[in-house]
Amino acid sequence: MIAKVIVDVPSRQTDRPFDYEVPYEMQEWLELGSRVGVPFGGRVLQGFVIDLTESASVDRTRLKPIAELLDPVPPLLPDMIELSRWMSDKYCCSWTQALQAMIPAALKGKEERQIGLGEPDEEYGLPAELKEWIANSGGLVKLDALIAKYPQHLKAVKHALAKGTLTQQSSIKDRLAVRKVLTVFLPESRLPLEHALEQVPARAAKQREALQWMYGREEPIALQELAQQTGVSSASIKPLVEKGLLELREVEKERDPYAHRQFTRTSPLPLTEGQREVFGRIAEALDARQGRTMLLHGVTGSGKTEVYLQSIQYCLDQGRQAIVLVPEISLTPQMVERFKGRFGDAVAVLHSRLSSGERFDEWRKIRSKKAQVAIGARSAIFAPFEQIGLIIIDEEHESSYKQEESPKYHARDVAVRRAKQHGAAVVLGSATPSLESFAAASRPAANPGASALLPMPYRVGGRPMPPVEVVDMREELRAGNRSMFSRQLHAALQERLERGEQSVLLLNRRGYSTFVMCRSCGHTAACPHCDISLTFHQKSRVLRCHYCGHAEGAPAECPECGSEHIRYFGTGTQRVEEELAKLFPGIRVIRMDVDTTSEKHAHEKLLKQFGDRQADVLLGTQMVAKGLDFPYVTLVGVIAADTSLHLPDFRAAEKTFQLLTQVAGRAGRHELEGEVVIQTYTPEHYAITTAQTHDYAAFVSEELRHRSVMGYPPYCRLVLVTMSHEQLPLLSTVSERFAAELRELAEHEGVLAPLGSGLPRALEVLGPVASPIARMKDRYRFQCVIKYRGSIDASAIVRRALQPFTEGPQQKGIGFSVDVDPQVIL
């Protein structure tokens, strides 16, 4: 048998299957999707089996055998192999990158080489100390350790390896082994308790106690836990084990990050009429098993989560599994609690706060069918379920569903594709759907595969949306108020303090960073390797570059003019905090921004404090806008709504509207009535006026008009190609050639035409132009934007255009990066 293997080398030249012979003793265990170690170019690499056949694509005698099988159960399922192939085509990434994205990081094996003594050396003198060390280390040492200990002998080692006086063997070592726990068992065939006790000395009270306790329990228990529960130290267990009265074995332990938590079980709530109708449509789609996609457009507080929960129950009752994607930031304990409360241990939770070991264990719960529901951020879309019935994507519009590193996939698109494979239903939920999803769902149902729109326009309990007041900050200035708080917001805050209610303040900080400027000459600190200003880090008083990591101390005087008038533009939230303290002495503020949430559980801790009413105000950036639900919050204030509105990004208005709508939904979700105050310098902008009236439809129709005129999604699709090189002139020529190549290929396909041409299929290439960040890590950057509409396989065109630049005679280190459906093109 022959296995086709994708080896873990992310290079274009090796991005294809390589054939290997399956050793006889491996045949029974090797499966499609197995992870293996294979000899490749003189070393052993990790790879994935993507096909098992009888026919080789090269001369069979050239085949090498697979060196090792790395897991007892293949980490990939057959459908995921197909999905990875699709991803590598669509997102122009290597196949191995796509495969790697699907499994937990703990399963990324690395080669480990061991060096041993070979034929006795005569003429080739190995340094004696080296020989001795190897001999004393049991004859085998890790190459890494050797290099660390004797870097000066590296040459001699290479020689010896070539001569055979040293030998080496490689194997794949996982980043993380399964955690083993010493566990105490009662023996299979055990003596009755009284007979067993006879064998224990009468004065060994602790041993007797432990033995009795184990007989009473019968179940195995971790040694440590036994010690804890009985107060018997492990030293007293040892003699019992030696006598054969107890057994001690290493047992695989699954780390359950939620093990110590109790979740109150909840039952399905009665649905409102609106919820029932939507649930009915989802159930229909689940019954149909056709891979339908639905857009659940529900205002904040309309009870989407309960619909999700009952739909999942319906799916589980069909014997199928469900995946729930939520944005990382809203994967809070509150959220987890709701799912654990309804489905208990059947829920696996995958989020970035878990250690790689914990994450691996949650993943194994899914793979071993102990869990039927996976809830997690973006990458949870790859949960290894065998029969997916339902995929829910909550807050569908969130940009965090797009991965910004290769493979630059969008979880929503992967979900739709994966659902097709499984005949699963996809539910995209949002109060402010992305224009792409909304347009897809409102298209006349010409094709049966098109997605359907499920509206939920009313809040549960008939609570009204909170009134939103928009304050024109220009008026404030005219009235002589130079504070960052308008009179209205000031009064509203005062009122909350007096009534003992809580407020949320949002500082829209997108596109607005912490930098350092000299007030005398205007000099700003910039990164020496990138065209970007350095970010000031309050805590360490260090200036850092976000892109390359360059760091330098914050200067006391201007390096340009020597002036001491250096202004540190802090996080913004700090300034707001200071001003709050000035205006309202004694006010208790919890500040949430990158500075205060960098520690591991800081985010949850701060929210818990706020929930426990230990503060009057929760002040923060975007992260305070998402999914929070506190009954005593009756005021939401937005300090400056405009900051994200004027970014040179075609989604600026959409992002602003979404943010304002989300944050407005945080107020008055319970008995107490809420109020929202939005401060802005452009109160007439449609993103603000429509957010004020909670009018999504009005926003969309205006925004669609703009997109149509400007030629942006959803009226077309985009591919962004960024090229980089140290030498500007070379980069410039090559990028021109690449753009020409693209145009030529499109011409050949008969699709090269301006988008304004009105043709149903059209593709145009913009650029190359310098990227918004024109230099990064000492490399210049140029970009091309491809806009297209209609059934065009733009990825295929890009891949073909790349060929001459990445194959054949080495193309002197030009870096190409392809972003299909980019979130930001600036």
Place this chain on the structure above:
DNA sequence: AGCACGCCGACT
């Protein structure tokens, strides 16, 4: 990505 093979400058 590595690693090996291969053809030109500064050293014992």
Place this chain on the structure above:
DNA sequence: GTCGGCGTGCTC
């Protein structure tokens, strides 16, 4: 005369 520089090319 050799060691080693990294350009080019291959890995089942």
